[in-house]
Amino acid sequence: METRQILETIKMIEEEKLDIRTITMGISLLDCIDSDGVKARQKIYNKITRLAKDLVKVGEEITSEFGIPIINKRISVTPIALIAGASDDKDYVEFAKTLDAAAKTVGVNFIGGFSALVQKGYHKGDEILIDSIPRALAETERVCASVNIGSTQTGINMDAVRKMGEVIKASAELTKDNQSMGCAKLVVFANAVEDNPFMAGAFHGVGEADCVINVGVSGPGVVKRALEKVKGESFDMVAEVIKKTAFKITRMGQLVGHEASTRLGVKFGIVDLSLAPTPAIGDSVAHILEEMGLEVVGTHGTTAALAMLNDAVKKGGVMACGHVGGLSGAFIPVSEDAGMIDAVNKGALNLEKLEAMTCVCSVGLDMVAIPGDTSAATISAIIADEAAIGVINHKTTAVRIIPAVGMKVGDNVEFGGLLGHAPIMPVNPFNSDAFIARGGRIPAPIHSFKN
Amino acid sequence: MKTILTVIGKDKTGIIAGISQKLFALNINILDVSQTIMGDYFTMIMLLDLSQITTSFEETKAELVQTGEKLKVKVNIQREEIFDAMHRL
Numbered sequence: 001m002e003t004r005q006i007l008e009t010i011k012m013i014e015e016e017k018l019d020i021r022t023i024t025m026g027i028s029l030l031d032c033i034d035s036d037g038v039k040a041r042q043k044i045y046n047k048i049t050r051l052a053k054d055l056v057k058v059g060e061e062i063t064s065e066f067g068i069p070i071i072n073k074r075i076s077v078t079p080i081a082l083i084a085g086a087s088d089d090k091d092y093v094e095f096a097k098t099l100d101a102a103a104k105t106v107g108v109n110f111i112g113g114f115s116a117l118v119q120k121g122y123h124k125g126d127e128i129l130i131d132s133i134p135r136a137l138a139e140t141e142r143v144c145a146s147v148n149i150g151s152t153q154t155g156i157n158m159d160a161v162r163k164m165g166e167v168i169k170a171s172a173e174l175t176k177d178n179q180s181m182g183c184a185k186l187v188v189f190a191n192a193v194e195d196n197p198f199m200a201g202a203f204h205g206v207g208e209a210d211c212v213i214n215v216g217v218s219g220p221g222v223v224k225r226a227l228e229k230v231k232g233e234s235f236d237m238v239a240e241v242i243k244k245t246a247f248k249i250t251r252m253g254q255l256v257g258h259e260a261s262t263r264l265g266v267k268f269g270i271v272d273l274s275l276a277p278t279p280a281i282g283d284s285v286a287h288i289l290e291e292m293g294l295e296v297v298g299t300h301g302t303t304a305a306l307a308m309l310n311d312a313v314k315k316g317g318v319m320a321c322g323h324v325g326g327l328s329g330a331f332i333p334v335s336e337d338a339g340m341i342d343a344v345n346k347g348a349l350n351l352e353k354l355e356a357m358t359c360v361c362s363v364g365l366d367m368v369a370i371p372g373d374t375s376a377a378t379i380s381a382i383i384a385d386e387a388a389i390g391v392i393n394h395k396t397t398a399v400r401i402i403p404a405v406g407m408k409v410g411d412n413v414e415f416g417g418l419l420g421h422a423p424i425m426p427v428n429p430f431n432s433d434a435f436i437a438r439g440g441r442i443p444a445p446i447h448s449f450k451n
Numbered sequence: 452m453k454t455i456l457t458v459i460g461k462d463k464t465g466i467i468a469g470i471s472q473k474l475f476a477l478n479i480n481i482l483d484v485s486q487t488i489m490g491d492y493f494t495m496i497m498l499l500d501l502s503q504i505t506t507s508f509e510e511t512k513a514e515l516v517q518t519g520e521k522l523k524v525k526v527n528i529q530r531e532e533i534f535d536a537m538h539r540l
Binding site for chain 2: 002003005006007009010014064065066067068248251252254255259
């Protein structure tokens with residue numbers, strides 16, 4: 001027995017908030033397709049509740065036996081636009097309600113997959129689904145929606161970008177009595193990945209097996225503590241420490257994922273090597289960057305620090321597990337990270353810097369609150385900017401933005417729980433209306449001559 | 452099931468006695484023990500074999516944690532695999 005290692009592990013869990021952020025069961029609904037919407041929904045409910053009935057129980061057993069907290073147990077399903085598109089239904093809110101009911105029955109806190117993939121164009125189901133999103137999010141509690149509007153192979157569907165600005169506005173409006181919470185459950189992606197276990201953007205891609213378990217690990221606190229021990233040392237050392245720490249964190253994810261998949265009798269998919277923050281003290285990605293020597297996150301040097309962190313996490317994690325996937329890297333949601341919230345309040349972090357940071361992090365503008373009177377076209381333009389970064393740079397980017405109804409810069413929107421709270425950030429006051437009004441498709445970028 | 456039990460707290464008499472008595476009562480075999488004082492803190496690590504327990508893991512864990520509370524020390528019990536996974540290739 002190595003006393004030091006045992007104590008280190010316990011300390012990482014107890015004090016540094018190391019956890020398994022989520023085990024997400026991906027379930028294919030392709031065999032639930034039916035021309036009769038009622039029948040399709042019955043099949044969906046039956047399949048989800050059958051496959052996921054022990055998910056929460058197994059998660060809790062593992063937490064207890066291994067002493068490692070598993071914070072979320074969740075489900076992702078095949079994009080509903082594909083499933084519901086076969087029916088004659090004119091809106092898909094009922095499908096969302098079915099997912100919600102199934103999630104409640106099995107006890108998971110979120111179910112993702114009220115989604116459409118429209119990077120190149122719409123089919124019938126996509127259009128209906130996107131139109132249904134605002135009501136679906138307002139009238140359900142646990143359903144998460146996502147729409148993929150661009151990819152490196154296909155370019156950016158600017159019609160969908162325009163539409164999503166309107167959908168986000170409508171979602172905010174319909175949930176205005178609840179802090180515009182609908183928008184916190186809606187992600188707009190470019191280059192979406194099919195095995196991402198993290199909400200709100202999780203869905204179960206059509207290339208996946210019938211049912212898999214994906215795991216998302218997290219431990220910003222552990223990385224921060226590890227870096228405290230190498231204060232003032234060179235970046236060679238910093239990178240090395242992050243790599244080693246990421247390795248240990250990921251090994252834990254691999255073990256938990258393997259154990260969960262064995263107990264549930266379900267294939268093990270991937271480990272998402274992530275540093276996902278929570279609003280709790282000691283669990284912030286921003287604080288890792290500050291530990292590297294930045295006074296406040298958002299100041300000059302932040303992008304470089306984040307790039308290095310992201311890369312080192314991947315390098316350390318890849319060796320530690322069999323199959324890596326998902327989004328993998330550091331997440332920088334504003335409302336869910338104590339350090340990010342502070343940085344916005346201090347005026348160190350603005351939307352422009354966040355956008356720059358998304359060029360090197362694992363996702364994008366995440367849990368950012370903006371004034372409620374921001375126009376749909378401006379939101380679309382923000383989405384287009386993010387999508388362009390993803391499409392040109394062969395990476396996933398996303399926008400989860402909340403135009404908080406009735407709020408202005410200086411106000412604070414409170415979501416509660418893991419979603420935290422977000423100061424309202426100013427947007428550029430000049431409009432992009434004519435730009436967004438064009439629609440059409442921005443062509444796919446050329447793949448050679450990369451710069 | 453092999454598990455690692457750790458006991459951490461302010462040093463005083465009777466900690467080892469209290470814990471090992473409880474383990475005996477729960478039909479748990481001690482495979483290995485190491486104990487040291489780190490700073491002011493009593494730190495004990497035990498490798499345990501839980502294959503003979505008569506109650507569930509959940510209840511066993513609860514009893515041990517409770518024993519720890521009575522002795523004013525923090526008791527942790529976790530499956531051995533988690534330590535192996537993290538530190539061994």
